[in-house]
Amino acid sequence: MKEELSEFYNIFTGTKKDIESFMSILDPVINNAEDDHERLYYHHIYEEEEQRLSRLAELIPLIETFQAGKGGDFSPSNNTFNRLLQELNLEKFGLHNFVEHLDLALFQFKDAERQAKLSEMRGASHTSYQFVKEKLAGINERFETGYSDPHAHHDAHGDHLDHHAATPAQPAKPAGQKRSFTVGSLISK
């Protein structure tokens, strides 16, 4: 668990910086939006990342507390440890959603400078997401937290976030059935 904590610490301090970079890309776009729809769209994404930033401002010190050996046992009977796991499970989705925010931005900001910056953050975030997802699956199993992943059915259809998988677009499926999803064409353009 010590080693994983160190990786989590690096991931979440890293993504914190990336959120700030992303916000600084969004800021002028919001200020110069051409209409209410465009402004709402970018402002909404900005706010979701801002919410994530404020959650990370609690999670990172909590990780540090455990790294310093002051969080108590790695045990489900320790409420502080349970809180750590809950927050990590939540920030796994935060990373997932960030990857998609970056993908959406890559569709819109086509200049070389922003493409390069967004692609770099997208790659790092995707790697971080995969790492956190894998490690948490192991931790949740190890500690029998009874946590079930609401995204598991998506992943079962293949990782729709993996932009290296050049899977062709899936045909439409009957409503109610889960769709698989590819953004295969996104980065390879």
Add this chain to the structure above:
Amino acid sequence: MKEELSEFYNIFTGTKKDIESFMSILDPVINNAEDDHERLYYHHIYEEEEQRLSRLAELIPLIETFQAGKGGDFSPSNNTFNRLLQELNLEKFGLHNFVEHLDLALFQFKDAERQAKLSEMRGASHTSYQFVKEKLAGINERFETGYSDPHAHHDAHGDHLDHHAATPAQPAKPAGQKRSFTVGSLISK
């Protein structure tokens, strides 16, 4: 606190139904998306609401536990109560983000049927958000949870979610300074 729990219960069971209605509106849109960008856009919103649904599946029983008098004291020394407050604080943002998802959908689905359904859910969600925000501010203060609202600076500039406020669009502000935001023209169209 008993009375507030009852209101929270009604709000979160109500929004659960609305999420499901919203997903059933998004489902055919995703299946019939014209390109990867459009598909990612709606699928992303769909997934964020799906994440919220899975969190509500934990929050609602937790509220019921307290309603049944089985959650322990309403006290910061009770970890289950702290968990309740944490989850309520998180779902306040869930409601806020849902209002914006509905606003974004209102910009795009212009037929009378979907406009009516989305507007109805938008109104209810906005009322719920305001209620939860106000009650939680009081509760956080009463129990001195030390919780600070990362959105407070937005609200300080006026509630950008209030579509009845026909505030004109704000001029662009220097980067780094927080913007106020209006969607005044949204529903009044």
